[in-house]
Amino acid sequence: MKLLNEMELNIKALSINEGFARSCVAAFCVQANPSLDEITDIKTAVSEAVTNCVVHAYPSIPGNICIKVKLYENSVDIEILDNGIGIEDFEKAREPFYTSKPNEERSGMGFAVMESFMDNLELKNNTNKGLIVKMQKFFKKQNNIAVGE
Numbered sequence: 001m002k003l004l005n006e007m008e009l010n011i012k013a014l015s016i017n018e019g020f021a022r023s024c025v026a027a028f029c030v031q032a033n034p035s036l037d038e039i040t041d042i043k044t045a046v047s048e049a050v051t052n053c054v055v056h057a058y059p060s061i062p063g064n065i066c067i068k069v070k071l072y073e074n075s076v077d078i079e080i081l082d083n084g085i086g087i088e089d090f091e092k093a094r095e096p097f098y099t100s101k102p103n104e105e106r107s108g109m110g111f112a113v114m115e116s117f118m119d120n121l122e123l124k125n126n127t128n129k130g131l132i133v134k135m136q137k138f139f140k141k142q143n144n145i146a147v148g149e
Contacts, residue, residue, distance in 0.1 A: 001072045004032065009067040013054045013082065021067055022046040028069055029076050034139045041117040042076065042137055048113045049080040049133045057084025057130060075119075075138045083130040 007028050011017040022043040029042055046067070053065045068079040115121045120136040 004071045006070045011065050013058045013062040013065050015054050018047055018050045021050045025069055032071050038139055045114045045117045045135055053082045057082040075136060078135045080133045081126055083128045086125060086130050
């Protein structure tokens, strides 16, 4: 699997940055010529992950979100990292309809949505505190890539 390109984006955990993050990641992935459906899946998953950081990772003040993207010929790896409060029970957090904020209008479907739109989803504790969401999407067709020409 040949690495074609990579990027890192650092943003504040503000809801206004969610749309920017998803558009930025999607625009970066276009160079691998994925299908429109694959781009839509990536945008949806990134939106959910960033929204989780905004809503859950930093309950008092907005912290930072780091998005790392590695683009390969037939796939993309995306990591979304925060230094927030973290998650104690990954299995519980991944259950559909579970939310740590039941008094707010939260559906508890964030991780389920990410999982349904991406091919792989992994949650890890960040060494600096917080959470790392690792997602991977495989592109279904052989792409004609013009990276580095």
